Amino acid sequence: MVTNITNLGRSGLSDWLLQRASAIVLALYSLFLVGYLLFSPGLDYAAWSGLFAQTWMRIFSLLAFVSLAAHAWVGLWTVTTDYIKPTGIRVAAQSIIILAIFVFLVWGIQVLWGA
């Protein structure tokens, strides 16, 4: 048993499951957005804004943002533990990554729900 405290779920199993579940959400969201752009040739601001004004799209987008945050946390945490061996630099890198993820998540929510 190897103890870890800066990974997302405190357990390899939950991190692993979150990584896979969030990957599915992100794949569906990406496919939907690409499909929407492909099948809306005369897309204007009103239509784009209208799409994101709908409740289901807001839920879908928020789900995608949260999934992206979880996915990035698990993935980048793994990268730091693989490649950054000095503890001080690794903890600093992990703190910056987690802070950035938090900022981007709140920013994304503000863009989505703001005026």
Next chain:
Amino acid sequence: MSMLQVSLYRYNPETDSAPYMEEFQIDTQDRDIMVLDVLHMAKEQDSGLAFRRSCREGVCGSDGMNMNGKNGLACITPLSEVVKKGKLTLRPLPGLPVIRDLVVDMSLFYKQYERIQPYLQNDNPEPAIERLQSPEDRDKLDGLYECILCACCSTSCPSFWWNPDKFVGPAGLLQAYRFLADSRDEATQERLAELEDPFSVFRCRGIMNCVAVCPKGLNPTRAIGKIREMLLANAT
């Protein structure tokens, strides 16, 4: 001409400040001999050459090494399988400290093997003769018990290179599953609890170098998948 150009990794910590590659010309007489035979011929030219070997028939797992970039057992690898353009480069197993020439320090590899408690655990009183198993339960151990611990798989695994002190590695995990799958073993819960952290099992990223190099044709990646399934079934 039947001369084979062999490039050997040489390092003697008592006299060399750094490892270097030494060239040997080996007369194979155009026979498709094993890489281990070539090493013995090189040792006739330089008796100081150090490498491990014992059974010379792929059973003991002593002569795992890196041959033209791929791990394998020198004793059961014919030249025709590895030699490219008349050249053969032999290096020690990657990722482990070199003791001398092709001999590596396997302490970390054995430490990870020891960690998964590779022995049957059953606190019930022993039956008079032996603990019986149905033929179906016995079949579950096929493809697991054959491992000879040559370390070819673990030392070809990038996840093991980066974290040999925390990631159990393909060889250890194949054995971990060998005991998880054994109907006579009763420590399943304790074994699973030992493995659910982010490193022990989950540092496996499915690169599958282990499957590509195993000289016994075993599949550690599949065993790791089975361990994940057991962990998931246990925790959801």
